[in-house]
Amino acid sequence: MSLAEAVRRFVPDGASVAMGTCLESMIPFAAGHELIRQRRRDLTLIGPISDILFDQLIGAGCVARIQAAWVGNVSAGLGHAYRRAAEGGQPRSITVEDYSNYTISLALLAGAHGLPFMPSRSGAGSDMSRAHRGMIEMTSPFDGAKLLAVRALRPDVAIVAVQRADPEGGAHLWGNLGITEEAGLAAERIILLAEDIASEAMIRSDPNRVLFPAFLVDAVVHCPGACHPSPVQGFYRRDHPFFAEYHAATRTVDGMRAWLDQWIYGLPDRAAYLSALGGDRWNRLRQLRPAPAAPVDYAW
Amino acid sequence: MPGDVAPGEVMVAAAAREIHDGDVVFVGMRLPLIAFRLAKLTHAPRAYGVFENGLVRGVPSPEALFTMSDTPNVVGAHMCTRLALAMALLGRGRVDVGFIGGAEVDRFGNVNSSYIGPRERTDVKLPGSGGACDIASLAKRLLIIMAHERHRLKPAVDYITSPGYLRGGDDRRARGLPEGGPAALITTLGVFGFDSQTREAVLRSYHVGGSIDHVREQTGWPLRVSPDVRETPPPTPEELQLIRALDPDGFWTRAG
Numbered sequence: 134m135s136l137a138e139a140v141r142r143f144v145p146d147g148a149s150v151a152m153g154t155c156l157e158s159m160i161p162f163a164a165g166h167e168l169i170r171q172r173r174r175d176l177t178l179i180g181p182i183s184d185i186l187f188d189q190l191i192g193a194g195c196v197a198r199i200q201a202a203w204v205g206n207v208s209a210g211l212g213h214a215y216r217r218a219a220e221g222g223q224p225r226s227i228t229v230e231d232y233s234n235y236t237i238s239l240a241l242l243a244g245a246h247g248l249p250f251m252p253s254r255s256g257a258g259s260d261m262s263r264a265h266r267g268m269i270e271m272t273s274p275f276d277g278a279k280l281l282a283v284r285a286l287r288p289d290v291a292i293v294a295v296q297r298a299d300p301e302g303g304a305h306l307w308g309n310l311g312i313t314e315e316a317g318l319a320a321e322r323i324i325l326l327a328e329d330i331a332s333e334a335m336i337r338s339d340p341n342r343v344l345f346p347a348f349l350v351d352a353v354v355h356c357p358g359a360c361h362p363s364p365v366q367g368f369y370r371r372d373h374p375f376f377a378e379y380h381a382a383t384r385t386v387d388g389m390r391a392w393l394d395q396w397i398y399g400l401p402d403r404a405a406y407l408s409a410l411g412g413d414r415w416n417r418l419r420q421l422r423p424a425p426a427a428p429v430d431y432a433w
Numbered sequence: 434m435p436g437d438v439a440p441g442e443v444m445v446a447a448a449a450r451e452i453h454d455g456d457v458v459f460v461g462m463r464l465p466l467i468a469f470r471l472a473k474l475t476h477a478p479r480a481y482g483v484f485e486n487g488l489v490r491g492v493p494s495p496e497a498l499f500t501m502s503d504t505p506n507v508v509g510a511h512m513c514t515r516l517a518l519a520m521a522l523l524g525r526g527r528v529d530v531g532f533i534g535g536a537e538v539d540r541f542g543n544v545n546s547s548y549i550g551p552r553e554r555t556d557v558k559l560p561g562s563g564g565a566c567d568i569a570s571l572a573k574r575l576l577i578i579m580a581h582e583r584h585r586l587k588p589a590v591d592y593i594t595s596p597g598y599l600r601g602g603d604d605r606r607a608r609g610l611p612e613g614g615p616a617a618l619i620t621t622l623g624v625f626g627f628d629s630q631t632r633e634a635v636l637r638s639y640h641v642g643g644s645i646d647h648v649r650e651q652t653g654w655p656l657r658v659s660p661d662v663r664e665t666p667p668p669t670p671e672e673l674q675l676i677r678a679l680d681p682d683g684f685w686t687r688a689g
């Protein structure tokens with residue numbers, strides 16, 4: 134399935150979308166850009182930290198609500214678009230529900246298990262829990278401990294980047310996993326963006342590396358370079374200057390608009406984006422030192 | 434040479450000394466990452482680093498990092514898995530020391546990295562907790578790293594993202610948090626400890642070139658000073674050499 138079709142079919146206006154679940158790596162920028170290009174509106178974005186992807190969607194006016202632990206630019210600082218929306222309602226106002234990385238994980242874990250909430254010791258006494266629709270103080274029925282009940286989150290869709298997937302939805306993801314498993318299991322639908330398409334036999338040769346059963350996956354999109362400027366272990370490194378350039382370019386509303394025109398609205402798809410990036414830059418990020426794992430043998 | 438030492442470099446050396454050999458360290462980003470690597474290379478070779486993205490490293494990454502999920506941080510890790518595992522180590526009390534930064538801190542070590550001004554009509558929307566609230570809630574010793582300016586070291590923060598000692602005294606326990614709490618506040622001007630009874634910040638040392646009066650001027654609460662306050666030991670030549678090798682462009686320690 135093409136990325137444009139997957140986004141059209143499975144991410145309607147008003148949807149809640151979990152993305153960026155590995156933290157700073159494997160962020161499915163290509164999918165976020167397609168949401169912007171198709172001018173999705175009133176989205177709820179769910180994630181742990183979000184290294185500039187959420188900022189871009191907010192700046193493009195796609196977002197009504199944020200349920201996340203952190204939104205900004207990890208190596209450059211604050212997210213200008215996030216600030217403009219939260220402080221001044223530009224280009225539209227947004228509702229922010231603050232989580233920590235632990236509590237967003239617990240909310241999705243509760244969703245993944247079909248439970249109404251998970252208890253948390255983290256966050257007690259903080260202001261995060263005050264006036265938060267998703268957190269209520271509770272007492273442990275076993276030992277009287279004061280805890281926070283963190284309400285389940287069940288995203289409409291989780292968009293997950295993987296190194297390789299088979300056409301049926303089996304996939305391998307390696308490197309830091311963040312909250313990817315609980316996000317995928319909690320979501321109604323899963324869209325996979327794969328750097329490589331593999332055979333089902335190849336994926337099944339190493340089932341420990343699979344995060345979700347294939348029957349939960351709704352779309353497999355072959356999308357090389359889907360995560361630039363974030364890194365994909367084994368495929369490409371993080372493009373650090375890109376984050377600094379984005380930070381400088383988006384200080385103003387006009388700058389944000391120009392950035393969106395240059396990198397998203399003016400380009401039809403991910404292949405065009407990678408061309409616009411320039412062959413030299415993209416090739417440099419793909420010059421890697423090999424570090425293969427020892428193979429395992431599932432002998433039986 | 435001391436005149437040439439940047440505040441960031443003094444802070445990294447001071448932070449590294451707070452890591453004991455064999456500690457499990459919830460590392461975080463920026464200066465703490467360099468402090469962890471410095472400690473590993475000097476006095477704490479058996480310390481382990483835990484990263485909230487799911488990484489456990491007993492050996493520093495082979496290259497400088499901009500984020501914990503950069504590809505060099507994954508290669509050769511002792512473990513690479515999910516965030517929930519890193520948080521389980523915290524929750525189960527297996528993390529000795531954790532680092533956080535922030536925009537504001539108060540005299541009980543409560544940290545704000547979420548909102549400047551009232552939450553409903555915020556003047557500045559900061560990125561938020563990330564894992565900071567979790568580290569502050571659950572690590573046995575919390576180390577807070579801050580730029581030292583009067584508007585940042587406030588009598589009360591606008592929003593408690595990460596709980597320190599809350600209202601001081603026994604308030605952590607009363608609110609349901611485990612023991613632990615801030616062990617040190619390391620700023621661009623000095624290092625504070627926390628009174629074992631009242632839980633107020635107490636100035637332990639001021640950095641080279643500064644003074645107690647300068648710290649007082651830049652602190653938004655009535656400064657308490659330890660009876661044995663002294664100058665922060667500056668980085669040794671060996672430490673300074675390592676810090677500069679770990680941050681060759683000065684991106685984290687010499688910028689700003």
